[in-house]
Amino acid sequence: GDHLLTIACYDGMTFQDLVGQYLPVPGEAGVFRYVDGALVTAMLTGRPLLLDDFGWMPSGVQATLLPVLDHRRTLTVLDRPDEQVITAAEGFCVIINLNPGIGFGVTSPIRDRSAFELHVPVDLKAASKLDIPAGFIEVAQHLHTLADGEAANGIRRWVPSMRSLIKARDLTMVFDEHFAACAMLGECPDGEQRMKLQSLLTTELGLGIDVPEPLQARSL
Template identity: 75%
Template sequence: MFLSMQGLVGAGVDEFVERAEWAQSTAHTASPSVEHDASHVPGYIPRVIDGVHSDIDILRQARTWRMHLIQSGPPGTGKTTAAQAAHGDELIIAACYDGMTTQDLVGQYLPEPGEAGVFRWVDGPLIEAMQRGRPLLLDDFGWMPPGVQATLLPALDHQRTVTVLDRPKEQTVKAAEGFSVIINVNPGVGFGITGPIRDRAAFELHVPVDLKAAEKLDVPRAFIGVAEELHNLAEAESVNGIHRWVPSMRSLLNARNLAVVFDEHFAASALVGECPAGEQRTKLQDLLVTHLELDTDVPEPLQSRSL
C-alpha cells in the first residue's frame, strides 16, 4: 500500500524500510493524526483521547481485549455516534428507561403473530450480543434500575456468563469472542451506575461537546464562542456539584442549519428556547448578544404572536 498509493511506485524495499523505521521511532513524539481512520459513520470526526489514541481505536481495542467501558457526558456529545463509528452494523443498541425489567435485557416469551395462544422465546439484546460475539451499547444507562443492573454482573466479570432459568434449551449462556459492553451515561440523570457495575468497567471515558469538530462542521464561530464560555463556566461550577446547561453538539448543528435557512438571530432564539429559564437563560442571552453583536435585540424563545 505504501509503495502503490503514496507516490512511491518503483521505490526500493530499502527506502520503504528506512521510512517505516523512522516513522516508528518518532511515533511517540509526532502529533496525533486520526483523520485517516475509516469509520462506519460517514463524516464522523474521530477524537484524540490521550494525545495518542483516537476514540475509534480505543473502542475497538477495548472489544478486542474483552474490556467493558463507560462513556459519560451530557446528551448530544456523540457518545452513541462514536460507538457506531467504531463498530458499525455489528453494534447492538439497547435503550434503557426507568421501567426497564430484566426481561428487556435477557429475553422473554412473546406471542407468535397470527397464531392464537402460541408463544415463542425471543432473546434480549444482552443474550444476543453474548451469543453472537457482538458489542452491546447500553444507552442512557443511568435510567436502568439498580435491580436490573445486577443482571449484568456475571456477564461483565471474568465469568462472562448469564443464566436465564426461563430460557428454553441452553439456560446458561457464555459470551462468545467479540462480546463487550459500552455503557453510555449522562451524569446526574436517573439512578446512576451502581458500584459493582462501575468496578467491572475497565475505564471511564468522558465525552464533552467537541467544539473543534463543531467548527469543522461549519457551526458559525459566534455560536462556538458562546458554547466555549458556557462550557468553561460549567466546568468551573461542577467542582461545587452545580450542573449547568450547555449546548450539545446536536444543538450547535441545529443552530448552524437554522442560521442558513433563516438567519443567526432566529437560530439564537431557538437556542435560547432550549436553555432552562432563569439565571442560565439570562447568561446565554447576554453571551449571544455579545458574540452575535445584536446590540439591544435580545433573542427570546421562539413564540408565535398575532401580527
C-alpha cells in the same frame, strides 16, 4: 462493525428488553416463541454489546447487569426455555454511552464494574467545519471553559452539545440567529445557567436589545 449489537435504552425499559421474552409468531394465532434479547445473544456469541443512552435505563434494570459485568460473567434467566444460566463467551464486552446529567444516570455498582471511562467533549473545531455560526461556537467555548473550571468543585454546568449546535445552524438557515438562540435557551436549565447563556447569546450574536427568550407555547 457488523458484529456489534445495540440496545437503545429508554426510561420505561424492563428486564425483558435486555434478556428476551416470549413473542407472538407472525401468521400463527395464539402461538408464542421465546426470543433472546441482545444481551443474551451477545453473551452466547462472544460479541460486543453497546447500551446506547444508558443514562435512561432505570436503576432496577441496571442491576440486571451486575453479575454480567463482574468476575462471574453470568446471567440467570428463569423464563428462558433452554439453558437458564448464561455464561459469557470469549469476546463479549459491554460498552456504555450516555450524556452526563440526562436521565437516571449510572448507579455506583455499575461504575465500580467499568474498566475505564472516556469523556468526550464537544469538538468545537469540528463544529466550525460544519458551518455552525461563529457566534454560537463562541458561546459554546465560553460555557465549556466555565464548566471545566466548576467541575473541579463538583458543579455540573449545562453546555451545548454538538447536536444543539447543529440545530442552531439549521434553525438559523430557516429562520434567523435570534430564533435559534431562543430555541437553545429552551434546552438550558432555568435559573442562573439560563441567564448566563442568555447574556452570552445576546453579546456574541450581536442581538443588542433584541434579547432572546426561551421558546414557549402560549394558550389563548
